[in-house]
Amino acid sequence: MFLIGFDVGGTKIEATLFRLSDKPNPSGKSGTFECAHPSRGVLHGETLARLREPTERHKGYDAIVEKMARLIVETCAKAQVPMAELHGVGLGLPGSIDPVSLKMLNGNTMVLIGRDLVGDIRSKANLPEKTPMRAENDANCFALAEALCGAGLLHAQKSGIPVHSHVAVGVILGTGCGGGIVIQGRTLQGARGGGGELGHTILYKEGHQCYCGQSGCAEQYLSGPALESLMATRHYSQLGAAPLSAKEIFEKADAGDPAALAVLIKYRNDLGRFLGSLTSIFDPHYFVLGGGLSLQPAIYQNLSATLANHTFLSDSHIPVYQHQLGDSAGGLGAALLSL
Secondary structure (H helix, E strand, O other): OEEEEEEEOOOEEEEEEEEEEOOOOOOOOOOEEEEEEOOOEEEEEEEEEEEEEEOOHHHOHHHHHHHHHHHHHHHHHHHOOOHHHEEEEEEEEOEEEOOOOOOEEEEOOHHHEOOOHHHHHHHHHOOOOOOOEEEEEHHHHHHHHHHHHOHHHHHHHHHOOOHHHOEEEEEEEOOOEEEEEEEOOEEOOOOOOOOOOHHHOEOOOOOOEOOOOOEOEOHHHHOHHHHHHHHHOOHHHHOOOOOOOHHHHHHHHHOOOHHHHHHHHHHHHHHHHHHHHHHHHHOOOEEEEEOHHHHOHHHHOOHHHHHHOOOOOOOOOOOEEEOOOHHHHHHHHHHHOOO
């Protein structure tokens, strides 16, 4: 079967065409992966084509619809796959998506809010009505792809527990802090599509002000900018040095810099506290982390033990995995929505 997944962000739109089959892919071929299916066992996947263009939000909604419809046509043409053979098209969008209307209710790409993006793309691309189209929050798509094709397979191998029995929580630690929950192979959307907005749960009562209007949101402590801001409050700001990037902070910590080490310890404790709170709510089989900060080995040090100190069940030593699929997770998860 052929599936297209979109990863839509504030700066870029990426469309990827995948093929899933019961038959194994040729060994050694790049862009291949495995995917757990509830009734067909392990499916073998292959990336056939990927195209990317700038979002250019300033050009308006109609320009985005035109661009995404064209990307469907062009990815199919690049892989020589007739559009009539598509088994589904999924959109991973930067906001909360109503599970019934599939319209975006809130998000940072405001030109998409309240618009029938699914219907308008179907019309513009002349997609047959029989071709399923879905839309979900991009962090949900990340979590779904990792649960079915990445960290979930790794955990099943280690634990012996089948993928479609897992409760998995994906957390993205990057410019912001987002998340998604996958329960037995399905994303938790919630009544209005707001399920999994983990970055806006309260980590500290009456803490830092957040743009969402609340105070103390996890995003204000666990995102890359939050880490950089914490470092800036220490002695480097008093010495008149230029602010350090998150990457530079980790490098200084590796070199034994006291201020950077103190910042890293505080960050890791906050992350453990956050994951511990989520454990008390979802009791997951595992966590999987994505985003730029997840690439830093230092954040995983004693993390499972730290989160266990913040849970109701005392023996909650939950594995915390680094993402297995890299940058392709969002688009792959969007493609899998139709399954």
